[in-house]
Amino acid sequence: MNIEEVNRGIQRHKKRRRIGRGPGSGWGKTAGRGHKGQKSRAGWSAKSIFQGGAMPLIRRVPKRGFHNEFAVRVVTVNVSDLERAFESGAEVNPETLHAKNLARARWDQLKILGNGDLTKKLKVCAHRFSETAKEKIEKAGGEVVLLPTPTTVAQKKKQQRQDAAGASA
Numbered sequence: 142m143n144i145e146e147v148n149r150g151i152q153r154h155k156k157r158r159r160i161g162r163g164p165g166s167g168w169g170k171t172a173g174r175g176h177k178g179q180k181s182r183a184g185w186s187a188k189s190i191f192q193g194g195a196m197p198l199i200r201r202v203p204k205r206g207f208h209n210e211f212a213v214r215v216v217t218v219n220v221s222d223l224e225r226a227f228e229s230g231a232e233v234n235p236e237t238l239h240a241k242n243l244a245r246a247r248w249d250q251l252k253i254l255g256n257g258d259l260t261k262k263l264k265v266c267a268h269r270f271s272e273t274a275k276e277k278i279e280k281a282g283g284e285v286v287l288l289p290t291p292t293t294v295a296q297k298k299k300q301q302r303q304d305a306a307g308a309s310a
Contacts (some may be wrong), residue, residue, distance in 0.1 A: 155239070200289050216248035221257020229261040235288075250290060259283070 161172035174181040191198050224231055226241045235251050238244040243249060252264060255273025262282040268290050272277075275285050291298075 206224040213250055214248045215250045215252050215266050216244045216246065217252050217275075218243050218267075219254050219261045220274050223253075223263060223265065224257060224259050224261060227261065227263055229263070229293070231261075232264045232266070234266040253278075 158168060159166060160168040171181065177279045179185055190199060192198070205269045218238060222243055226243060227233055227237075231237070235244060238251070250268035252269035253267045253271065255271045255277055257274075259277045259281045263278065264284040264286065265278050266286040266288055268288045270285055270287070278285050
């Protein structure tokens with residue numbers, strides 16, 4: 142193939158094919174549908190996944206697992222990451238972690254884990270802390286601040302029962 146042959150036969154504004162307009166067009170009589178049969182009839186259409194009556198691939202492939210779209214997405218950050226990314230005396234919160242690319246994806250709650258060592262004094266604000274992370278932050282002279290989480294339905298019902306028991310007593 143030569144370079145001048147690359148675009149040969151390509152038309153910018155190609156005329157549309159007018160099917161069923163007589164024998165001179167080359168697409169007359171049966172209009173490209175062939176003779177008889179289901180596909181030749183007006184109104185025929187097949188689903189894109191139809192495989193000639195065979196069991197479709199989508200039904201043959203086994204389905205596994207469960208995806209809970211309502212689950213709380215928790216992003217985790219280790220104490221060693223805080224040591225590496227922040228200066229002593231800094232405040233660590235979800236916004237600063239996002240700015241330093243430590244908590245990037247979409248998430249609902251932030252949890253600090255205790256993997257690694259911490260020598261810097263940091264004020265860490267998060268929704269959850271592991272026991273070891275809490276110990277290491279406080280041992281380094283830092284402060285642990287629990288951020289409020291949305292109350293669940295179970296927590297609201299428990300609170301209502303406690304309020305009703307307190308009012309009746």
